[in-house]
Amino acid sequence: MTLVNAEIAEDGTITETEKRTGHWAWKHPHHDGTLSYTELRGDVRFFDMSFGYEDNHMILHDISLYAKPGQKIAFVGATGAGKTTITNLINRFYDVQDGKIRYDGININKIRKADLRHSLGVVLQDTHLFTGTVRENIRFGRLDATDEEIEAAAKLANADDFIRRLPDGYDTMLTADGSELSQGQCQLLSIARAAVADPPVLILDEATSSIDTRTEAIVQRGMDALMKGRTLFVIAREAWNILPALYRNP
Ligand SMILES: Nc1ncnc2c1ncn2[C@@H]1O[C@H](COP(=O)(O)OP(=O)(O)OP(=O)(O)O)[C@@H](O)[C@H]1O
Ligand SMILES: [Mg+2]
Known part of the structure; x- marks a missing residue:
């Protein structure tokens, strides 16, 4: 999935454009050759996500959270608690072993890394x-x-x-x-x-x-x-x- 410049009509219809509109959308190519678009909103969810830098040493266990667009979430914890690790996963510097991270409803594994990082x-x-x-x-x-x-x-x-x-x-x-x-x-x-x-x-x-x-x-x-x-x-x-x-x- 890639990020494109978008024009968003009053009825919510999204069209791709070359112009710089300040609006962005995720472009989904489908198997039948058609395309659909989802507005870039900044909705981030973790579902039962677990991660360790090594498979036999997990650092994050079963984390679920829902950041609605515009919502502020704080991670507070001692040094080594895994705070920066969570952000490394949102950026996909590493992939989670278990569970899922979704961005605007899309599994982040399906988003082109460069586009994911542009949106963060x-x-x-x-x-x-x-x-x-x-x-x-x-x-x-x-x-x-x-x-x-x-x-x-x-x-x-x-x-x-x-x-x-x-x-x-x-x-x-x-x-x-x-x-x-x-x-x-x-x-x-x-x-x-x-x-x-x-x-x-x-x-x-x-x-x-x-x-x-x-x-x-x-x-x-x-x-x-x-x-x-x-x-x-x-x-x-x-x-x-x-x-x-x-x-x-x-
Ligand atoms: N690249 C890495 N490879 C292996 N282990 C790592 C790596 N980065 C961090 N760790 C380990 O993962 C754990 C969590 O580290 P993390 O950097 O997420 O902590 P933090 O909460 O951000 O701490 P701080 O407040 O000091 O920044 C620590 O035990 C750390 O040693
Ligand atoms: Mg840190």
């Missing part, structure tokens, strides 16, 4: 920047994004202010280790990168630890704007790290 935004604690301009680093979220879309994403992420104060603004060169930026600024760029991709499902893995509280407030506002209207999986070791964000974004 991941914001990690350590941002991966590469050598290139600030603009290029944000564009990495969606390679065909226009300059206007990049700046809109940076504004949404609360990153536009600091970017404009850099020596060459959006054209400032960065190195892969991000040594020109503070940790909080790196995180703002990774939020902007996720915003430009505009995915219906977001995964935040401990995204706001180890920065000072003032920066954290700025990053948190960017995060709040980013999570609006998206299905969210948020991961933390302790509940107090994430409860405020979940209360602000019910």
Whole structure:
């Protein structure tokens, strides 16, 4: 199954288009040669899912959950509990041994991996920047994004202010280790990168630890704007790290 640009009529009819509509659909080819489409919504369900990196050592046992489109779900647990592992399975870096994961009602094993990953935004604690301009680093979220879309994403992420104060603004060169930026600024760029991709499902893995509280407030506002209207999986070791964000974004 692949992800295509879609036009969605008032009666719900979906047609595929070359145009960039901002709407997406899963394209199902059927055995008889016909096609059907399902709107991309960000509905994720686990059915009795079990997983271990090695067959004789299971880490997750019989997990079932239902994330409705736009719903926020937190995974809280100690180090090694298996939080990141769950997100590795949604991304299909690994396949489950038992049970199923469905995305918009489709078994994720039937979705082309690249398309599955395009529909998921991941914001990690350590941002991966590469050598290139600030603009290029944000564009990495969606390679065909226009300059206007990049700046809109940076504004949404609360990153536009600091970017404009850099020596060459959006054209400032960065190195892969991000040594020109503070940790909080790196995180703002990774939020902007996720915003430009505009995915219906977001995964935040401990995204706001180890920065000072003032920066954290700025990053948190960017995060709040980013999570609006998206299905969210948020991961933390302790509940107090994430409860405020979940209360602000019910
Ligand atoms: N690639 C891997 N191969 C084998 N075992 C792994 C792999 N990644 C993680 N594990 C093991 O799986 C278990 C769960 O790890 P996971 O990374 O999901 O924990 P976590 O809850 O995200 O922890 P943390 O809060 O430290 O990030 C751990 O026992 C870990 O050692
Ligand atoms: Mg982890």
